[in-house]
Amino acid sequence: MTDYMKLGDEYILHTYNRYPIVLERGEGVRLYDDKGKEYLDFAAGIAVYALGYGNKDFNDALKAQIDKVMHTSNLYYNEPACLAAKEVCEASKMDRVFFTNSGTEAIEGAIKTARKYAYLKDGSTDHNIIAMEHSFHGRSMGALSVTGNAHYREAFEPGIGNVRFASFNDLKSVRELADRKTCAVIMETVQGEGGIYPSDETFIRGVRELCDDMGILLILDEIQCGMGRTGYMFAWEKYGVKPDIVTMAKALGNGVPVGAFAVTAEVADNSMAPGDHGTTYGGNPFACAAILEVLRQYRERDIAGHVRALTPVLEGALDELKDKYEFIKDRRGAGFMQALELDRPCAPVIAKAQENGLLIISAGANIIRMVPPLVIEEGDIRDMKERLDKALSES
Numbered sequence: 001m002t003d004y005m006k007l008g009d010e011y012i013l014h015t016y017n018r019y020p021i022v023l024e025r026g027e028g029v030r031l032y033d034d035k036g037k038e039y040l041d042f043a044a045g046i047a048v049y050a051l052g053y054g055n056k057d058f059n060d061a062l063k064a065q066i067d068k069v070m071h072t073s074n075l076y077y078n079e080p081a082c083l084a085a086k087e088v089c090e091a092s093k094m095d096r097v098f099f100t101n102s103g104t105e106a107i108e109g110a111i112k113t114a115r116k117y118a119y120l121k122d123g124s125t126d127h128n129i130i131a132m133e134h135s136f137h138g139r140s141m142g143a144l145s146v147t148g149n150a151h152y153r154e155a156f157e158p159g160i161g162n163v164r165f166a167s168f169n170d171l172k173s174v175r176e177l178a179d180r181k182t183c184a185v186i187m188e189t190v191q192g193e194g195g196i197y198p199s200d201e202t203f204i205r206g207v208r209e210l211c212d213d214m215g216i217l218l219i220l221d222e223i224q225c226g227m228g229r230t231g232y233m234f235a236w237e238k239y240g241v242k243p244d245i246v247t248m249a250k251a252l253g254n255g256v257p258v259g260a261f262a263v264t265a266e267v268a269d270n271s272m273a274p275g276d277h278g279t280t281y282g283g284n285p286f287a288c289a290a291i292l293e294v295l296r297q298y299r300e301r302d303i304a305g306h307v308r309a310l311t312p313v314l315e316g317a318l319d320e321l322k323d324k325y326e327f328i329k330d331r332r333g334a335g336f337m338q339a340l341e342l343d344r345p346c347a348p349v350i351a352k353a354q355e356n357g358l359l360i361i362s363a364g365a366n367i368i369r370m371v372p373p374l375v376i377e378e379g380d381i382r383d384m385k386e387r388l389d390k391a392l393s394e395s
């Protein structure tokens with residue numbers, strides 16, 4: 001038998017310390033490794049596989065598109081892209097969309113759009129961007145430059161420059177950094193990698209007001225918290241605010257690598273023009289067939305409503321574990337984006353959970369993160385609680 005772990009360690013560039021599991025196939029909300037061991041999946045490939053594995057309608061839609069054509073370039077129109085663009089705009093209540101291949105690229109496009117918008121307003125190129133501490137926006141040079149974790153940035157400096165970091169949920173710190181050369185505030189509506197921190201309502205509303213008052217664009221990164229994960233199609237809906245630019249990815253493709261940024265008509269009409277931005281693959285017929293089917297299922301199955309309905313069950317199960325174990329300091333999150341913060345490293349718990357057939361991940365050394373498929377049912381939550389309880393008691 002091939003030793004895949006050995007092969008991977010030898011030939012894949014070592015940028016990840018992988019868990020010692022070779023995943024082979026999935027069914028519903030369960031994954032199976034190469035030895036046939038079953039795992040209940042509360043990671044979903046990092047908040048990606050929202051509609052579950054082996055989703056027949058989704059797989060059929062992809063297969064049908066493969067048989068027609070997978071790629072044509074953006075030099076021509078294609079049916080799935082035109083239809084998916086309308087769907088994405090309607091779902092996000094934005095007006096125009098640009099399709100990318102990843103979340104990072106969506107961030108790049110959002111930053112470029114904000115800079116171009118500011119450039120067209122005053123003709124200068126000395127604008128700054130306000131980002132948040134503990135934010136995560138991706139690994140390319142632009143996305144990294146607005147990522148709050150200095151550890152990710154350090155070896156790769158200098159970044160794009162003119163980026164200032166405010167403290168998340170501290171409106172005063174944003175106000176102090178904003179000036180007439182600020183072209184955008186970029187933030188996650190719910191911080192993901194940084195430890196699962198939802199925006200306070202007064203904060204996000206205050207940032208929106210500040211941006212309106214000063215003519216600054218608000219970029220909300222909903223790559224992880226969007227697409228129904230918090231019980232709303234986009235997490236901002238709960239707060240009654242709307243961004244000028246939104247970035248999405250992860251669950252948008254349900255496993256097919258896609259991303260997008262969408263903008264209001266006001267931004268669209270006063271920023272990017274032909275030649276300003278592009279992508280060879282982005283928005284190709286295959287990727288857009290995936291997006292179309294994902295959004296069709298979100299609508300027909302009311303995925304966000306399902307998350308809203310089951311959130312108290314998930315939170316209740318995690319709160320019971322928090323009450324049972326003194327070393328769990330906090331439970332927080334929004335919808336199916338939940339964290340348990342420990343007073344110690346969470347790696348041993350994650351390893352024990354894997355032994356017990358449960359996949360969970362971390363968001364920082366002490367924080368267990370759960371971002372399950374959005375189609376989990378009550379029985380899956382009970383199952384998770386049992387397996388996690390066992391892991392917590394053994395570690």
Ligand SMILES: *Cc1c(COP(=O)(O)O)cnc(C)c1O
Binds near residue numbers: 138
């Ligand atoms: C995952 C993530 C990104 C980066 O997306 P990639 O598809 O990995 O490039 C950006 N922002 C947030 C909030 C994310 O969770």
